[in-house]
Amino acid sequence: MNKSATQSGRTKAGGITIIRYRGVVKRYGDFQALSGIDLDVHAGEVVCLIGPSGSGKSTLLRCTNGLESIEGGDIEFEGTALPRDERELRAVRTRMGMVFQSFELFPHLTALANVAEGPRTVLRKHAAEANRRASAMLAKVGLADKAPNYPSALSGGQQQRVAIARALAMEPDVMLFDEPTSALDPETIGEVLNVMKQLADEGMTMVVVTHEMTFARRVGDWIAVFDAGRIVEQGPPEQIFDAPTTERTRDFLSHLGWTG
Amino acid sequence: MTFDWSVVWQHRDALMAATGTTILLTFATMAIAVPCGIMVAALRLYAWKPVRALATSYVELFRNLPLILVVYWAFYVLPIMTGLGLSPLATGLAALVLNVTAYNAETFRAGINSIRRGQVEAAMALGMSRLQALRRVVLPQALRRILPVLASTWVSLFKDTSLVSVIAVTELAYVAMQIRAQTFRVLEMLTAMAAIYWLLGYPQAKLVDWMQRRFAVTE
Numbered sequence: 001m002n003k004s005a006t007q008s009g010r011t012k013a014g015g016i017t018i019i020r021y022r023g024v025v026k027r028y029g030d031f032q033a034l035s036g037i038d039l040d041v042h043a044g045e046v047v048c049l050i051g052p053s054g055s056g057k058s059t060l061l062r063c064t065n066g067l068e069s070i071e072g073g074d075i076e077f078e079g080t081a082l083p084r085d086e087r088e089l090r091a092v093r094t095r096m097g098m099v100f101q102s103f104e105l106f107p108h109l110t111a112l113a114n115v116a117e118g119p120r121t122v123l124r125k126h127a128a129e130a131n132r133r134a135s136a137m138l139a140k141v142g143l144a145d146k147a148p149n150y151p152s153a154l155s156g157g158q159q160q161r162v163a164i165a166r167a168l169a170m171e172p173d174v175m176l177f178d179e180p181t182s183a184l185d186p187e188t189i190g191e192v193l194n195v196m197k198q199l200a201d202e203g204m205t206m207v208v209v210t211h212e213m214t215f216a217r218r219v220g221d222w223i224a225v226f227d228a229g230r231i232v233e234q235g236p237p238e239q240i241f242d243a244p245t246t247e248r249t250r251d252f253l254s255h256l257g258w259t260g
Numbered sequence: 261m262t263f264d265w266s267v268v269w270q271h272r273d274a275l276m277a278a279t280g281t282t283i284l285l286t287f288a289t290m291a292i293a294v295p296c297g298i299m300v301a302a303l304r305l306y307a308w309k310p311v312r313a314l315a316t317s318y319v320e321l322f323r324n325l326p327l328i329l330v331v332y333w334a335f336y337v338l339p340i341m342t343g344l345g346l347s348p349l350a351t352g353l354a355a356l357v358l359n360v361t362a363y364n365a366e367t368f369r370a371g372i373n374s375i376r377r378g379q380v381e382a383a384m385a386l387g388m389s390r391l392q393a394l395r396r397v398v399l400p401q402a403l404r405r406i407l408p409v410l411a412s413t414w415v416s417l418f419k420d421t422s423l424v425s426v427i428a429v430t431e432l433a434y435v436a437m438q439i440r441a442q443t444f445r446v447l448e449m450l451t452a453m454a455a456i457y458w459l460l461g462y463p464q465a466k467l468v469d470w471m472q473r474r475f476a477v478t479e
């Protein structure tokens with residue numbers, strides 16, 4: 001791989017590599033969802049994955065925390081290949097937060113209990129300590145007053161912020177977002193993006209699958225453009241959005257009506 | 261034809277005790293058949309393939325056999341199989357548990373399957389094991405959804421306990437029939453028996469109706 005070509009304009013490339021993908025292949029039966037993905041995520045970076053529907057963005061995220069296994073290549077997290085053993089994989093997952101398009105809050109638990117669940121069940125913290133941490137995380141996403149609410153009594157944007165707090169409560173080294181705003185009403189998208197921007201400003205390492213090009217452009221440090229299971233172009237946002245070097249990237253952006 | 265209702269009053273102690281046994285049988289059966297049902301459902305969903313097949317066979321067999329057959333079967337076969345001289349009560353309980361566990365297993369399986377895959381994935385993304393995800397996330401939600409079904413099973417069970425009278429378990433049906441045989445007061449005893457089952461069963465049925473409204477799935 002041509003190092004200079006993939007790293008030029010990468011301001012945070014000096015940090016340690018948190019996730020390293022090399023030649024990652026994922027198959028579903030005969031169908032190849034990922035055909036050799038090479039990508040680095042450095043500490044403190046916001047890496048945005050963009051591209052058309054079905055191009056493999058979610059699949060890569062799900063392989064990253066081992067919700068899906070890979071058939072070829074390597075994924076290294078903090079310098080170690082993802083373990084195959086379930087128990088070791090669980091330990092890795094505690095250091096990666098994941099946020100889903102459909103929130104997936106636990107409907108039988110209050111907002112506070114949702115956020116405290118990970119520390120309590122997985123990290124085996126005492127109830128008081130778990131609740132204290134959960135309150136702090138809810139406050140961080142601006143929902144301290146919603147602690148006793150059940151998810152059904154929260155707006156979509158609020159639910160997604162609780163989901164972010166739930167992931168943060170594990171004190172992860174990296175956050176994985178899979179289209180966190182795609183299921184939201186337009187008026188609540190902003191509040192979720194603001195929380196994500198704030199996280200990025202605090203130096204959280206983030207991998208974000210998104211169709212919000214404005215967010216990718218403003219907050220992203222590095223953009224990877226997916227098409228049919230491959231990364232067709234990656235680079236800093238200025239390159240991708242102002243001077244894309246491949247036809248596929250131009251097609252994709254113009255299809256979205258992106259005009260810069 | 262003359263009625264002599266005093267026969268019911270004269271045997272009130274025996275009838276009360278028998279009613280107690282009926283209630284005890286219902287509670288004991290459910291207390292065992294709920295955890296066992298969860299276990300069998302979990303085996304059907306997650307176990308090693310041959311074990312899964314075994315669990316499925318068990319459920320399909322016992323759900324489709326008449327309970328009275330299972331009761332007789334337990335009476336004749338269990339002592340040979342276990343080498344134990346089980347009391348009629350224990351034998352009846354075993355038969356009821358075998359039957360109701362099969363029903364509950366099916367109920368729990370459907371309940372667990374009705375919870376979105378994303379819920380388990382969210383739990384696992386936090387670092388939970390499959391078992392933790394089942395216990396902390398899936399079962400609490402599934403349980404709410406199937407509570408009305410479990411309650412209907414309960415009401416059927418309460419009435420079905422009468423079937424163990426065929427192996428001389430001294431529950432309500434058996435004792436009432438005994439008194440009938442001694443006193444020849446057929447209609448009085450049948451009426452008394454019906455009244456007791458109905459008085460106890462009707463509020464339970466009403467409770468189930470209420471639960472079905474109260475826990476109607478809202479998401």
Ligand SMILES: Nc1ncnc2c1ncn2[C@@H]1O[C@H](COP(=O)(O)OP(=O)(O)OP(=O)(O)O)[C@@H](O)[C@H]1O
Nearest residue numbers: 028031033051052053054055056057058059060226
């Ligand atoms: N469990 C699965 N079994 C079979 N095929 C799958 C499975 N999951 C994903 N795929 C296929 O893999 C391809 C990539 O899917 P993926 O969800 O990663 O796309 P995506 O880039 O996230 O798209 P979108 O923007 O629509 O979310 C798709 O063609 C999809 O149909």
Ligand SMILES: [Mg+2]
Nearest residue numbers: 057058059179
């Ligand atoms: Mg996707």
